[in-house]
Amino acid sequence: MDYYTLNNGTKIPAAGIGTFLMSPAEAQAACLSALNNGYTLLDTANAYMNDVICCEV
Secondary structure, three states, X not given: XXXXXXXXXXXXXXXXXXXXXXXXXXXXXXXXXXXXXXXXXXXXXXXXXXXXXXXXX
């Protein structure tokens, strides 16, 4: 996976997954699939109302 280096030296993945507009079940399935395929950047937010289910994977 490719990474970007921020100005402070922190590296972040170039690709990630977002869960905006997903139902909790969709978000959980997407997060599990992403994690199983090596993703380390998961964009969730309390406002999406599905972040808790993603964190339970």
